[in-house]
């Protein structure tokens with residue numbers, strides 16, 4: 001049966017990188033027999049400009065009717081002064097929450113060809129293959145109450161709520177233990193249990209759950225130490241499970257281990273395997289419109305879509321291998337460019353992946 005993919009380019013570099021990922025999807029459909037159809041929708045600032053809301057009802061409806069969603073990125077300085085519910089980022093958070101995409105998989109894999117692109121010493125990052133399992137629909141990004149109020153001293157104060165229920169921790173914990181079981185068998189749960197009650201409960205629930213996964217080696221680490229360990233000795237990790245905000249921050253740090261934030265894809269999954277696929281980076285307003293964005297994180301997100309939502313693991317492998325061959329050939333967008341390699345635009349990089357896929 002034909003599977004439908006909702007394409008949401010969003011803002012900034014979003015349309016540029018998504019164009020390249022759609023070229024890959026088109027090639028898979030036309031030349032490799034992938035039975036898909038794509039529809040396009042609005043999200044973020046683009047949706048606000050056209051419809052007055054960052055997540056129009058029509059977009060949400062199309063997402064619900066699709067087998068998978070491919071998203072670029074949202075946000076930009078021009079929308080920062082809007083009331084919070086109208087800001088582009090709320091469109092993305094709304095999609096994650098409405099589709100119950102609680103499990104965010106963020107693999108950080110160093111392509112060997114990019115060892116020199118990393119700002120870390122090659123021996124620190126060579127062979128890096130870790131995955132961050134980030135809880136995506138709870139924690140401080142969604143907790144109530146939140147806002148800005150005037151306190152008793154007549155001063156403005158901002159407040160947010162860091163809250164996790166046992167069931168929210170358990171379901172992301174299960175995804176993480178299962179992921180570890182399929183990989184190197186090691187899970188590190190990252191929290192701030194020494195200070196925050198919500199993450200003290202996190203540590204307890206993950207520890208309880210461990211009884212069901214005795215074959216997985218579990219460790220716990222405070223988030224401040226984890227940030228340091230990620231740059232000190234990243235290969236000590238296999239699977240990391242953590243809360244929404246900690247995962248957001250740690251995955252940007254992990255991205256740089258691989259050479260660039262433009263290399264890290266992600267899958268956001270719900271309980272029935274429906275997924276949204278997006279690069280981990282944002283809309284990069286500083287380079288938007290210049291053809292300078294690296295489209296590989298978005299193209300690698302297509303590979304994750306093929307594996308997790310479209311039941312096409314062999315095509316996922318083919319896309320990842322095509323990316324590897326393009327890097328072998330020396331083509332580099334500016335973020336991963338260094339002496340001896342060939343500078344490429346966003347579109348040249350996408351075209352090169354498509355050309356490699358044809359072989």
Ligand SMILES: NC(=O)C1=CN([C@@H]2O[C@H](COP(=O)(O)OP(=O)(O)OC[C@H]3O[C@@H](n4cnc5c(N)ncnc54)[C@H](O)[C@@H]3O)[C@@H](O)[C@H]2O)C=CC1
Nearest residue numbers: 073074075076261262281282283284285286287293294335
């Ligand atoms: N998932 C999403 O849609 C996200 C949206 N944002 C939004 O994006 C906007 C910009 O946020 P920033 O903090 O600057 O984060 P960002 O991730 O957009 O950019 C950080 C830095 O990385 C570079 N970069 C990002 N993606 C790249 C790519 N594919 N190729 C080459 N370089 C790349 C940018 O040029 C910038 O220097 C904000 O409005 C923010 O709210 C931020 C993070 C995630």
Ligand SMILES: CC(C)CC(=O)C(=O)O
Nearest residue numbers: 089092093248280281282
């Ligand atoms: C802009 C935020 C809503 C998201 C973010 O930074 C992320 O998911 O990595």
Ligand SMILES: [Mg+2]
Nearest residue numbers: 248249252280
């Ligand atoms: Mg982020």
